[in-house]
Amino acid sequence: MASGLQLSREELLVAYRRMRTIRDFEDKVHEEFSAGNIPGFVHLYAGEEASAVGFCMHLDDRDAIASTHRGHGHSIAKGCDVEGMMHEIYGRKDGLCGGKGGSMHIADLSKGMLGANGIVGAGAPLICGAALTAKTLGTGGVAICFVGDGGSNQGTTLESYNLAKVWDLPAIFVVEDNGYAESTASSWSVGGSQVDRGKGFGLATHEVDGFDFFAVFDVAAEAIERARSGGGPSLVHMKLARHYGHFEGDAMTYRAADEVAALKAESDPLTIFRQRVTETAILNGADLDEIDGAVRTEIEGCVASAKAAAMPAESDLLTDVYVSY
Amino acid sequence: MSNKSYRQAIAEALTQEMRRDHRVVIMGEDIAGGLGAPGEDDAWGGPLGVTKGLMAEFGRERVLDTPISESAFIGAAAGAAATGLRPVAELMFVDFMGVCFDQIFNQAAKFRYMFGGKAVTPMVVRTMYGAGFRAASQHSQCLYPLFTHIPGLKVALPSNAYEAKGLLTQAIRDDDPVIFFEHKAMYDMEMEVPDEPYAIAFGEANVTREGDDVTIIAFGRMVNLANEAADNLAKNGVTCTVVDPRTTSPLDRETILETAAETGRVVVVDEAHPRCSMASDIAGLVAQEAFGELKAPIKLVTAPHAPVPFSPALEDIYIPSVAKIEAAVTEIVEYGEKAAAE
Numbered sequence: 001m002a003s004g005l006q007l008s009r010e011e012l013l014v015a016y017r018r019m020r021t022i023r024d025f026e027d028k029v030h031e032e033f034s035a036g037n038i039p040g041f042v043h044l045y046a047g048e049e050a051s052a053v054g055f056c057m058h059l060d061d062r063d064a065i066a067s068t069h070r071g072h073g074h075s076i077a078k079g080c081d082v083e084g085m086m087h088e089i090y091g092r093k094d095g096l097c098g099g100k101g102g103s104m105h106i107a108d109l110s111k112g113m114l115g116a117n118g119i120v121g122a123g124a125p126l127i128c129g130a131a132l133t134a135k136t137l138g139t140g141g142v143a144i145c146f147v148g149d150g151g152s153n154q155g156t157t158l159e160s161y162n163l164a165k166v167w168d169l170p171a172i173f174v175v176e177d178n179g180y181a182e183s184t185a186s187s188w189s190v191g192g193s194q195v196d197r198g199k200g201f202g203l204a205t206h207e208v209d210g211f212d213f214f215a216v217f218d219v220a221a222e223a224i225e226r227a228r229s230g231g232g233p234s235l236v237h238m239k240l241a242r243h244y245g246h247f248e249g250d251a252m253t254y255r256a257a258d259e260v261a262a263l264k265a266e267s268d269p270l271t272i273f274r275q276r277v278t279e280t281a282i283l284n285g286a287d288l289d290e291i292d293g294a295v296r297t298e299i300e301g302c303v304a305s306a307k308a309a310a311m312p313a314e315s316d317l318l319t320d321v322y323v324s325y
Numbered sequence: 326m327s328n329k330s331y332r333q334a335i336a337e338a339l340t341q342e343m344r345r346d347h348r349v350v351i352m353g354e355d356i357a358g359g360l361g362a363p364g365e366d367d368a369w370g371g372p373l374g375v376t377k378g379l380m381a382e383f384g385r386e387r388v389l390d391t392p393i394s395e396s397a398f399i400g401a402a403a404g405a406a407a408t409g410l411r412p413v414a415e416l417m418f419v420d421f422m423g424v425c426f427d428q429i430f431n432q433a434a435k436f437r438y439m440f441g442g443k444a445v446t447p448m449v450v451r452t453m454y455g456a457g458f459r460a461a462s463q464h465s466q467c468l469y470p471l472f473t474h475i476p477g478l479k480v481a482l483p484s485n486a487y488e489a490k491g492l493l494t495q496a497i498r499d500d501d502p503v504i505f506f507e508h509k510a511m512y513d514m515e516m517e518v519p520d521e522p523y524a525i526a527f528g529e530a531n532v533t534r535e536g537d538d539v540t541i542i543a544f545g546r547m548v549n550l551a552n553e554a555a556d557n558l559a560k561n562g563v564t565c566t567v568v569d570p571r572t573t574s575p576l577d578r579e580t581i582l583e584t585a586a587e588t589g590r591v592v593v594v595d596e597a598h599p600r601c602s603m604a605s606d607i608a609g610l611v612a613q614e615a616f617g618e619l620k621a622p623i624k625l626v627t628a629p630h631a632p633v634p635f636s637p638a639l640e641d642i643y644i645p646s647v648a649k650i651e652a653a654v655t656e657i658v659e660y661g662e663k664a665a666a667e
Contacts, residue, residue: 064404064408066404097443098441100441101439101440105435107436107443107444108443109408109444114404114407114408115436115440119427122427124397124400125396125397125398125400125401125403125428126400126401126403126407126428126432127404128397128398128404129400129401129402129403129404129407129408129410130404130405130407130408132350132389132401132404132405132410133405133409133410134408136350136405137348137409137410156396156400156428159394159397160397160400160401162394163391163392163394163397163398166391166392321437321438321476322477322479323437323445323499324499325479325501
């Protein structure tokens with residue numbers, strides 16, 4: 001079984017770069033949204049990077065993921081074009097989805113990214129379908145549903161646990177429990193425990209620290225290997241936290257006054273990663289600083305090119321409703 | 326060519342398409358049946374026996390029984406379609422759309438547009454609709470207007486066994502999500518149906534009767550009632566054109582408008598409720614585009630704005646009938662005559 005601490009220097013640099021890309025992407029979108037430059041509804045993933053990257057490091061294009069409304073991180077981790085994503089968020093014609101989806105619907109099926117999703121809990125049935133495709137066509141692929149603590153209470157998610165078990169699918173349900181469904185605490189809204197729910201449906205279950213890339217990576221390896229080898233579906237519950245509100249503009253009055261500051265000081269997945277790899281001398285600080293600088297430049301370039309890119313034309317309004325009609 | 330029931334025609338389309346394309350799988354509650362139970366395997370072949378025998382030929386891997394979980398398996402069909410299969414999911418009664426509609430109208434219908442034209446979702450939802458079985462309010466509705474309203478979905482309403490085979494074949498080969506409506510009162514209706522595979526194009530209406538006085542546009546099972554009404558009326562010298570649009574989305578506007586203009590009188594027969602329906606949609610279309618050609622008001626023959634009742638005494642008067650269609654035709658023919666007399 002692969003272990004995160006046995007990753008090569010190159011692999012660790014890739015993991016760090018992806019997490020840093022997500023962080024900078026989200027911080028920049030926050031800044032740009034606050035300045036009034038981005039339209040619509042935006043939900044940021046900053047703080048949860050270890051989950052998306054820890055899982056998606058194991059995947060390739062035959063594997064599918066379904067994401068949530070908080071989908072930028074999963075999209076980047078699964079290999080979506082970062083510049084195309086930024087253009088999409090700005091509603092540009094050359095955005096990843098032609099400006100027709102926006103932040104909540106970023107998708108790239110060629111990368112196995114089945115979409116961020118505006119409907120909480122909608123991803124789990126879709127992932128059963130992607131897993132069925134992999135199983136029926138014998139691709140060796142697996143399918144992963146990222147779902148929040150809010151989405152974990154939807155019937156679609158619970159039905160999908162059962163269907164995945166009954167059909168013996170190569171599916172994994174990753175419950176990203178960031179503590180809040182919108183403004184409501186998961187400690188209040190979730191009856192019973194997530195892991196017990198999984199066990200109740202006969203899934204293999206794991207509990208993992210979602211702030212720790214290495215812990216996530218190792219659990220992901222186990223669950224993905226189980227799915228790939230025909231061992232059936234799993235549920236992974238992780239505690240983690242978002243640095244921003246439910247949506248951009250959320251004043252977060254439901255959180256404790258010092259909560260986010262404490263999170264950033266004590267439970268930042270990028271800081272934890274940096275400490276771990278430098279303490280064990282696999283990487284040094286300069287390696288990571290170099291990535292920080294390169295990613296900062298890349299994201300600033302994405303914003304600049306997005307702002308300069310053309311908007312869709314009126315002639316784009318009615319295209320792609322159907323394949324043929 | 327041989328005599329086949331609507332049920333057999335549907336099963337034949339499924340069988341031939343599953344043989345033709347290994348990516349076609351079917352899924353639904355009890356579509357084989359008896360799974361895990363001590364009695365017969367393939368015990369039901371669907372609640373009305375439409376898919377009986379398919380499991381024997383294609384196996385459990387392609388004939389997928391599901392738990393009673395419409396949200397999960399209709400959504401799974403959407404996810405499977407977006408990733409390379411061509412699933413045909415059976416939503417036993419269309420009335421059950423209430424527990425899975427999100428996966429159809431927010432997911433499958435929108436992938437292509439939301440994802441900038443890069444998604445293809447070739448799924449079919451076969452579903453039973455319609456009144457006449459004494460099945461009451463939650464197992465008798467039509468509901469096709471609700472699906473027709475959603476851009477991204479196609480909606481087919483086969484009116485007989487020939488139409489059912491050809492339209493289902495097209496639905497399975499189509500790259501867009503298709504909702505395929507089977508009227509539960511038609512499964513035993515028989516007619517000559519070709520043995521070889523054939524597809525009927527969507528959006529091309531079928532004109533089943535040609536006449537001079539009134540154009541009757543009817544949907545699904547109602548086409549048969551309209552034909553019967555037209556035949557009865559012809560004996561009294563009133564001739565009708567009957568149009569079966571076959572699909573409500575896409576809709577063959579041209580044939581509807583041309584035939585409406587030819588007679589100048591239009592009756593729309595729709596088993597669904599009258600508000601926001603195909604009947605009101607067609608009336609709106611004709612009023613907007615062919616107003617100058619009309620000799621009389623457009624008449625709608627529909628179910629009332631009420632749930633489907635259980636009691637046979639009530640259900641029989643609830644469903645549009647041949648007599649009601651004839652009365653509507655007669656009324657607008659006389660409207661013209663009265664106007665001329667005045």
